[in-house]
Amino acid sequence: MSGRARAMQVEETSNLPFIYRQYEREQLLDALRKMHLIRRFEEGAEECYMRGLIHGTMHLSIGQEASAMGICMPLVNEDQITSTHRGHGHCIAKGADVKRMFAEFFGKTTGYCAGRGGSMHIADVSTGNLGANGIVGGGLPIAVGAALTAKRLRTGKVVVCFFGDGANNEGAFHEALNMAAIWKLPVIFVCENNGYGMSTSTERSTAVANVADRAAAYSMPGVIVDGNVLSEVAEASHEAVERARRGDGPTLIECKTYRYRGHSKSDRNRYRTKDEIDDWMTNRDPIKRYEAQLLEFGIATSDELEAIRGSVQQEIDAGIEFAKVSPMPAIDGLADNVYTFEA
Amino acid sequence: MNAPVREISYSQAIQEAMAIAMEADERVILMGEDIGVYGGAFQVTGDLIDRFGPDRVMDTPISELGGAGVAVGAAVTGLRPIFEFQFSDFAALAMEQIVNQAAKMRYMLGGAVSVPLVMRFPAGSGTGAAAQHSQSLEAWLGHVPGLKVIQPATPHDVKGMLLAAVADPDPVMIFEHKLLYKMKGPVPEGHYTVPLNKAEVRREGRDVSIVATSIMVHKALEAAEVLAGEGVSAEVIDLRSIRPIDRETVVASVKKTSRLICVYEGVKTLGVGAEISAMIAESEAFDYLDAPILRLGGSETPIPYNPELEKAAVPQVPEIVDAARGLVRGVR
Numbered sequence: 001m002s003g004r005a006r007a008m009q010v011e012e013t014s015n016l017p018f019i020y021r022q023y024e025r026e027q028l029l030d031a032l033r034k035m036h037l038i039r040r041f042e043e044g045a046e047e048c049y050m051r052g053l054i055h056g057t058m059h060l061s062i063g064q065e066a067s068a069m070g071i072c073m074p075l076v077n078e079d080q081i082t083s084t085h086r087g088h089g090h091c092i093a094k095g096a097d098v099k100r101m102f103a104e105f106f107g108k109t110t111g112y113c114a115g116r117g118g119s120m121h122i123a124d125v126s127t128g129n130l131g132a133n134g135i136v137g138g139g140l141p142i143a144v145g146a147a148l149t150a151k152r153l154r155t156g157k158v159v160v161c162f163f164g165d166g167a168n169n170e171g172a173f174h175e176a177l178n179m180a181a182i183w184k185l186p187v188i189f190v191c192e193n194n195g196y197g198m199s200t201s202t203e204r205s206t207a208v209a210n211v212a213d214r215a216a217a218y219s220m221p222g223v224i225v226d227g228n229v230l231s232e233v234a235e236a237s238h239e240a241v242e243r244a245r246r247g248d249g250p251t252l253i254e255c256k257t258y259r260y261r262g263h264s265k266s267d268r269n270r271y272r273t274k275d276e277i278d279d280w281m282t283n284r285d286p287i288k289r290y291e292a293q294l295l296e297f298g299i300a301t302s303d304e305l306e307a308i309r310g311s312v313q314q315e316i317d318a319g320i321e322f323a324k325v326s327p328m329p330a331i332d333g334l335a336d337n338v339y340t341f342e343a
Numbered sequence: 344m345n346a347p348v349r350e351i352s353y354s355q356a357i358q359e360a361m362a363i364a365m366e367a368d369e370r371v372i373l374m375g376e377d378i379g380v381y382g383g384a385f386q387v388t389g390d391l392i393d394r395f396g397p398d399r400v401m402d403t404p405i406s407e408l409g410g411a412g413v414a415v416g417a418a419v420t421g422l423r424p425i426f427e428f429q430f431s432d433f434a435a436l437a438m439e440q441i442v443n444q445a446a447k448m449r450y451m452l453g454g455a456v457s458v459p460l461v462m463r464f465p466a467g468s469g470t471g472a473a474a475q476h477s478q479s480l481e482a483w484l485g486h487v488p489g490l491k492v493i494q495p496a497t498p499h500d501v502k503g504m505l506l507a508a509v510a511d512p513d514p515v516m517i518f519e520h521k522l523l524y525k526m527k528g529p530v531p532e533g534h535y536t537v538p539l540n541k542a543e544v545r546r547e548g549r550d551v552s553i554v555a556t557s558i559m560v561h562k563a564l565e566a567a568e569v570l571a572g573e574g575v576s577a578e579v580i581d582l583r584s585i586r587p588i589d590r591e592t593v594v595a596s597v598k599k600t601s602r603l604i605c606v607y608e609g610v611k612t613l614g615v616g617a618e619i620s621a622m623i624a625e626s627e628a629f630d631y632l633d634a635p636i637l638r639l640g641g642s643e644t645p646i647p648y649n650p651e652l653e654k655a656a657v658p659q660v661p662e663i664v665d666a667a668r669g670l671v672r673g674v675r
């Protein structure tokens with residue numbers, strides 16, 4: 001029975017939140033599965049880091065899964081995204097295989113970037129992910145460029161540009177939004193506002209109360225959603241995608257959310273309180289909230305939810321194993337891919 | 344007269360220098376991303392915010408171009424900002440203000456103003472931070488007249504050179520290798536300065552001059568130790584400043600040893616070593632050379648993430664040893 005059909009028995013369809021009207025049961029459960037996959041992937045990566053299997057640093061998006069997933073729900077494989085340093089969720093939500101992500105983190109040849117990029121440059125071009133970025137705001141103009149291609153070549157693709165609240169104070173943000181607007185490009189700017197750029201709160205960094213308020217300066221809709229409610233995010237994304245595909249130009253969506261972990265592996269969390277973190281974790285967790293709705297609307301049973309978690313865990317374990325046994329790159333390949341052809 | 348000397352780390356030495364400068368002069372302020380309660384990405388500013396407050400230890404938004412420009416404007420008009428880039432790679436976002444404004448303002452205005460600005464750049468590879476957080480870009484800025492560009496290699500030098508930089512009327516760019524931050528060394532208490540235009544001979548030798556910058560000074564010293572065991576006497580020069588370059592010290596050394604190797608982490612081609620080599624080729628030391636000049640620099644690639652590839656991308660001790668041995672024994 002489809003989600004639509006089953007939910008209908010519970011309530012008038014029109015009263016249900018957006019996704020329960022829009023998507024089939026299978027799609028709804030797949031979204032949950034991916035949200036779990038994102039979280040378990042990051043927990044797994046964190047464990048591997050602690051055990052010294054992964055070097056460098058990483059930025060975890062635990063607590064922000066609904067934003068990545070909700071935005072990607074209306075997208076098709078050919079649509080493209082640009083991602084950020086906190087980009088594991090985007091990568092998985094857009095359809096990447098966690099095996100190859102783990103392999104990348106382990107620096108192996110089977111990783112998405114052949115071991116050259118690591119967490120901060122994770123990408124899967126085959127599912128439309130043009131890459132995470134080590135430069136805050138670096139992806140914004142690139143997304144506009146990708147949207148220019150889509151428009152010129154009439155590919156029908158839309159481009160989603162993920163960025164953090166911190167990035168909205170880079171010049172690149174303002175320049176990118178302006179160009180997207182004057183050229184009416186099919187791009188959706190998605191600000192994942194988790195309240196802080198590293199240690200600096202948006203109150204201290206940003207002159208407007210909401211990043212979405214800045215949309216007005218570039219004549220595009222600015223939409224604010226609870227980024228921890230999957231349906232709200234997906235609905236805003238859906239509208240923005242339709243607008244972009246119609247040729248009506250860009251939208252700025254601001255997902256209000258929160259990161260549970262420190263900024264990176266070297267954060268003393270001095271700039272926020274434990275109470276604040278606890279409150280978000282206990283009362284506003286995106287996965288818990290989504291699961292509660294699935295149960296409430298009779299879309300899944302708790303046994304079914306448990307089964308999803310179990311299968312996710314298996315996928316994670318298999319991914320880590322794959323990464324471990326994969327080969328290291330050869331040292332003489334150091335200069336591979338600096339150029340397309342030998343310079 | 345002689346201040347007590349203790350062992351402190353490179354990052355503590357920087358912090359101490361900034362505190363001394365701020366204590367001595369109200370006009371000195373710190374600017375940068377997350378340098379306040381966070382203490383800086385590498386904990387260099389640490390708890391200075393508790394001592395000097397948020398008005399003098401200013402967190403900027405993530406706005407490198409604007410932030411650098413504000414620092415330039417403040418410097419021209421009477422403050423003495425010390426501006427921290429979170430990673431030297433982000434200088435790329437601020438190049439306009441550094442290169443077109445800070446470096447040239449005094450000149451363009453016929454000497455009517457000066458720009459007493461200090462910028463700090465955590466640089467270099469070795470932390471697994473991959474291609475956009477590991478570069479050694481000092482040669483970029485070394486190419487710009489109007490800037491002074493230094494690469495202190497020890498806790499002692501970074502403190503003294505930072506204090507000299509704050510006192511200097513012109514913009515001084517300090518490249519700090521991230522792997523040096525935890526390195527400890529003897530540092531005198533209190534105020535002292537180290538000149539911004541003088542190289543330092545770290546180890547005297549007869550057979551070959553190794554001119555190194557930043558972390559490569561330490562690798563060169565390690566290599567010199569190994570070479571000594573093989574009967575090769577290497578002189579190690581810590582260049583300390585790449586603009587200006589202390590020609591005199593390098594030329595004198597090469598005249599003595601007749602052989603030159605330049606070791607630096609920045610990409611080899613068009614880097615610091617190219618300048619040193621050309622300088623020697625143009626100098627009276629040229630006639631003393633018994634062997635071609637060698638450069639050991641970073642590979643012609645971005646810095647890769649994989650740790651083994653990352654190591655392979657920059658000069659390591661065995662390579663320096665091999666190069667010096669080859670040069671001295673005449674096998675290349």
Ligand SMILES: Cc1ncc(C[n+]2csc(CCOP(=O)(O)OP(=O)(O)O)c2C)c(N)n1
Binds near residue numbers: 059194429
């Ligand atoms: C141009 C640039 N400046 C600074 C940094 C260092 N940095 C990395 S992430 C980050 C905070 C970004 O905050 P935000 O955009 O809100 O994203 P979040 O980390 O909260 O997901 C900073 C300052 C960087 N990577 N690039």
Ligand SMILES: [Mg+2]
Binds near residue numbers: 165166192193
């Ligand atoms: Mg943020």
